[in-house]
Amino acid sequence: MSIHRMIQLHPQVGDDFNEDLATAARHAMFCALMCTSCADACSAEEMDMRQCIRTCSDCADICGATARVAVRRTGRDVGMLRAQLEACITACDLCAEECARHDHEHCRLCAEMCRECAADCRKALVGD
């Protein structure tokens, strides 16, 4: 039960399976949910976390859109995919930076996820 297998079953994919892109899609999806959770946890902290809520919320939306775009393989949409992967890399880099400023464990975990997601999107962008 995996996104990778799902994409391989697409009638136009077959031998043209792009593993890096599938991994980027999967991790962008994860990152979207992790950032949503971190924004929510930040809003429940006692200290002022408003910048981190904003950054995580924005990053969640950008990662979510990236995952959906990256998972599609019908026809071609390379220009759009590349533009969104680039936006996702910027978002994840900035969110990792913001989360790394805080001592909360959920921020540490979120920063780690964002760094992984940015790295995966970079790999997908090169191999694309």
Added chain:
Amino acid sequence: MSIHRMIQLHPQVGDDFNEDLATAARHAMFCALMCTSCADACSAEEMDMRQCIRTCSDCADICGATARVAVRRTGRDVGMLRAQLEACITACDLCAEECARHDHEHCRLCAEMCRECAADCRKALVGD
């Protein structure tokens, strides 16, 4: 690196961790991406798959919203969460049924994922 661990780090969660709900959030997120991929694969098939594209697209949107709502733990929002879990169960049941009508392997996989997601949401709804 997991959604379960992320939610457990929320300042208001601690001992009140709801594992069934975390699992439902995680699988709804997966299901959203699997349905997005299946709709895309269906649109690339030679035969007429328009009903399946519609059903998978709708189910993807509903699962995506459910995952985001289910992952939040600040304050309380039980009424909204229950309503959305119920919509997600209906969506996944119907999408599993539609996908089960077709011979494509991606439809078979999507139907399986939808059934799992519906089962997880049902468990979360009871334990809520």
Added chain:
Amino acid sequence: MSIHRMIQLHPQVGDDFNEDLATAARHAMFCALMCTSCADACSAEEMDMRQCIRTCSDCADICGATARVAVRRTGRDVGMLRAQLEACITACDLCAEECARHDHEHCRLCAEMCRECAADCRKALVGD
């Protein structure tokens, strides 16, 4: 340039145009953005608005999914549409209630939008 006209141009719609459903789709989309904005404004307020951030964020996600489902007209997906409209009505009712508790003008505006969206979804549900 309108959603109503767009839906009327769908090849399977024609005389079968459902004006109430189109209005519900349009307002659910608006409501999703208004709730996103209100959650963001709440996070910037001095007083403790964490419950309102949670409620508005959840409502934004539910309304956003509802708008996308309600705008599609290919084939049939009535069961899923009805389930999501019902979740949206619950979400908007609860969010209007939460926002009405606060004196901020953005909360007042958000509550008004949520009430309108709930009313539109109810009309769409009956006429469906």
Added chain:
Amino acid sequence: MSIHRMIQLHPQVGDDFNEDLATAARHAMFCALMCTSCADACSAEEMDMRQCIRTCSDCADICGATARVAVRRTGRDVGMLRAQLEACITACDLCAEECARHDHEHCRLCAEMCRECAADCRKALVGD
């Protein structure tokens, strides 16, 4: 009842209201729903519209994320906002181009909306 007024009520906005950005948020939201509707209408057409379904679906996701990011004003998130506005401009330009290839009225309308959205995002990017 408007997004512009909503954003002006944000506690950190006041005199710093960015009208171009509010307009871009509003139109990106509209464009997301118009593209969702066009993808759906395309899937119901008799002729092969699979490329247009793909392009409109991707553009819908990118515009939807852009609207949510563009509507937030808490703290600062300029780097992320600019990256997403740029992705949205690319997406709308490409989607307008694809839709302009087809004779369907819904494609013509979608192309027009995409061009408007791209122009609004460009203005927001400059004035930012």
